[in-house]
Amino acid sequence: MAIFDVIEHPDSRSDEIVYRVPQQGSGEFKFGSQLIVREGQTAVFFRDGKALDVFGPGRYTLTTNNLPLLTGLTGLPFGGRTPFTAEVYFVSMREFTDLKWGTLQPVVFRDKEFGMVRLRAFGTYSMRVADPQLVVQQLVGARGAYTTGLIEDFLRGVIVNEFNDLLGSIQTSMPDLPGQSNELAAAMRNALLDDFRRLGFDLTSFQILAITPPDEVQRSIDERTEMAILGDPGRYMQFEAAKALGNQGDTPALGTAQSGLELGAGLGMGQALANTMRETLAQPARLEQSGTVECPHCHARIPAGSQFCPNCGQSLQPASVVCPKCGTSNPAGAKFCSNCGEKLG
Numbered sequence: 001m002a003i004f005d006v007i008e009h010p011d012s013r014s015d016e017i018v019y020r021v022p023q024q025g026s027g028e029f030k031f032g033s034q035l036i037v038r039e040g041q042t043a044v045f046f047r048d049g050k051a052l053d054v055f056g057p058g059r060y061t062l063t064t065n066n067l068p069l070l071t072g073l074t075g076l077p078f079g080g081r082t083p084f085t086a087e088v089y090f091v092s093m094r095e096f097t098d099l100k101w102g103t104l105q106p107v108v109f110r111d112k113e114f115g116m117v118r119l120r121a122f123g124t125y126s127m128r129v130a131d132p133q134l135v136v137q138q139l140v141g142a143r144g145a146y147t148t149g150l151i152e153d154f155l156r157g158v159i160v161n162e163f164n165d166l167l168g169s170i171q172t173s174m175p176d177l178p179g180q181s182n183e184l185a186a187a188m189r190n191a192l193l194d195d196f197r198r199l200g201f202d203l204t205s206f207q208i209l210a211i212t213p214p215d216e217v218q219r220s221i222d223e224r225t226e227m228a229i230l231g232d233p234g235r236y237m238q239f240e241a242a243k244a245l246g247n248q249g250d251t252p253a254l255g256t257a258q259s260g261l262e263l264g265a266g267l268g269m270g271q272a273l274a275n276t277m278r279e280t281l282a283q284p285a286r287l288e289q290s291g292t293v294e295c296p297h298c299h300a301r302i303p304a305g306s307q308f309c310p311n312c313g314q315s316l317q318p319a320s321v322v323c324p325k326c327g328t329s330n331p332a333g334a335k336f337c338s339n340c341g342e343k344l345g
Helices: 069-076 132-140 149-168 177-199 215-230 233-248 256-290
Strands: 003-006 016-021 027-037 041-047 050-053 058-061 083-092 097-100 108-113 115-129 145-147 201-212 292-294 301-303 320-321 330-331
Touching: 016 132, 027 041, 027 145, 050 132, 069 132, 083 132, 097 149, 115 149, 132 320, 145 149, 149 177, 177 201
Parallel strands: 003 027
Antiparallel strands: 016 083, 016 145, 027 058, 027 083, 041 050, 041 083, 097 115, 108 115, 115 201, 292 301, 320 330
């Protein structure tokens, strides 16, 4: 077992939260040994699973004055230089930034416009150690070192769980969520404070970088946006045809003339498809509005309002009756002239 006269940890990794001296087992320290704690560190002495003392930045000479709990455990023979077994945990007190969180699976959101929508979310957060002794007791145990990577998965689960609860309480629509990112992030931080403090950490900041729907929903939103921008269905079909031909035109095999002909054909096809789509959509409305009538000559069902029968070609205009007195044209079947009152036929 190594005997330590100088206890320090000068170098630490950027993701290192706790470093243990010695890395395994217990070390032998003597009263009179030098303990060096650097800025941004805290040292916690442990023996038999019990915290003896916590030291901030500075240089310390270990005596019964700063480790009084050891007096009854070791006695003071050999002029107070008796070795004692213990472990020292150097805890980094700096802020750990740019830690990542995100939903591994989409979470269900009750959208007030679109109904049930699956959403993904991700972001970053920062934290620092608030209670070094609690961190060592709750998380580190007998590990030689403890890094942010060992706790990020656990914290990600805690964050996503709170995020699900937050989404369930929001009454809004998915397109409005990006505009509420700051309010949602603040609400998340407040909801997570107790969860982090229970482990000995302080959550210093929390950010929501994006809340997005699945790819297929995003494609539908993009198409809806394109149609809203273009407005006319014909222009939309032309745009889609031109875009498809533009993707094919990326290959070197297509010449300029050929690309131009195909582009013209594509635009014509798009216009034709647009006209067909427009007529298809419009015709049921016209039929529903005007209905059909029976031709008085061939008795075929024809569109109401027709001037000639499309089946037999006969005129569908009613015959008129001319007044013999004033010459006014009156509707067929009229008994008196609408101009002079003369009796007709």
